[in-house]
Amino acid sequence: MRLVTPDNIRKLQRKLYLKAKQESNFRFYSLYDKIHRPDILEHAYRLVKANRGKPGIDGISFDDIERNGGLSRFLPELGKALQERKYKASPVRRALIPKPDGSKRPLGSLLRVSQIQSSIHDRVVQMATKIVIEPIFEADFVDHSYGFRPKRSQHDAVAAITYAMNTGHTQVIDADLSKYFDTIPHTKLLKIVAERICDKAILHLIKMWLKAPIIEEDKDGKRKTVGGGKKSRRGTPQGGVISPLLSNLYIHILDRIWVRNGLPSKYRARIIRYADDFVVLCKGDVEQPLALIRKVLDRLELTLNTTKTRIVNSLEESFVFLGFEFQMCRSFRSGKYYPNTQPARKSLLKIKAEVKELTKREHTMIPMDDIISKLNKKLVGWVEYFHYGNCSSSFSRLKFYIENRVAAHLGCRHKIRSFQSSVKEYNSKRLYNEYGLYKIPETAGWKKVHASK
Secondary structure, eight states: OOOOOOHHHHHHHHHHHHHHHHOTTOOBOOOHHHHTOHHHHHHHHHHHHHTTOOOOTTOOOHHHHHHTTOHHHHHHHHHHHHHTTOOOOOOEEEEEEEOTTSOEEEEOTTSSBTTBOOOHHHHHHHHHHHHHHHHHHHTTOOTTBOTTOTTOOHHHHHHHHHHHHHTTOOEEEEEOBSSHHHHOBHHHHHHHHHTTBOOHHHHHHHHHHHTOOEEEEOTTOOEEEEEOSTTOOBOOOTTOSSHHHHHHHHHHHHHHHHHHTTHHHHTTEEEEEETTEEEEEESSOSHHHHHHHHHHHHHTTOOBOTTTOEEEETTTOOEEETTEEEEEEEOTTTOOEEEEEEEOHHHHHHHHHHHHHHTSGGGTTSOHHHHHHHHHHHHHHHHHHHOSSSOHHHHHHHHHHHHHHHHHHHHHHTTOOOHHHHHHHTOHHHHHHTSOOOOOOOSOSHHHHHHTO
């Protein structure tokens, strides 16, 4: 269930937003006292808890907090520490999580992955800070930025891409930033924050979180510092409560230059950005927009990944963004081109791999109800995201694959020797009616998406 922002907090956010919107050069100097307000801390705690994160490096869970004196003790103590300027950020934990190609990458505990977390008290303070300062920066953010912003989603970004393609922007710069979160310079980031916020106490909080030591545990449980600390000069560890806002704010400089200089009309080009991922869709020449982007990124001490950044003619080939594949296709009926939007091949392979893992032979000893429950949970989430655009063909193929995998799994359970016999015995009607398998829709997702807005 989505948490509703209390009226008193919403009014504060609205006031800050309007002030920032009306005066683009105004600097906010008295915000720290808002962060340790009891109502804001309580709302921040409930938002953090709703994310269902695990304990941080201190091992303290939500149950521990609520068992040992509850919020009536935890929040006043945290508020007092903030008020008396005694709050200190805890180290963050790093773990290695698998990438799609089988390799692993290290991530600081500011990553939004369930098994990797900062301390709960740090998350609460970060959330309280975000509640207060986000409306200020929201007033500055541009329309073509969609990532980690209130009332904006991946589907909004996808819709913007299809609209641009439909209006003739078919030449695409498919951009990829090289190690964006690891390379953001602290000094420049803090200067950008200070353009709007001159409250030294808040700037100090952000600096603490940027320079928090990163701790890693080996297989024996021994801890060692592997990064961060006072000497660190770069990087915003991914996934923290405040990190998406900070990373958005830094790359916003590119957005600001693009809009203020009238480049959409000058270059006949549109930027669609979701956090550090962005594409530039052009009606004509792509070299000038690309040269400008390189110049701005160089000023920001960021670089494009040359191996992954490419120029695409969407009339001839596809490109992938946010898990979707885009390409201009010709209609057999009218002969006109239209933007085809469907789940990317990698997205389909990933969900198929997860289905395969859940239904493999070794799991025949697990109760079938448990397998169906886990399978349905994954499928519902995947469908909710990808039920968009021209998805019907992809969904039909996936539906066929799932039915066969589940039928084969049931055949193994009941000692049916052949795959054909298993599929015949456990037909689709039986899978849905008797076993409760989630039925993937086979219709396009346009109506569903637009109806939800």
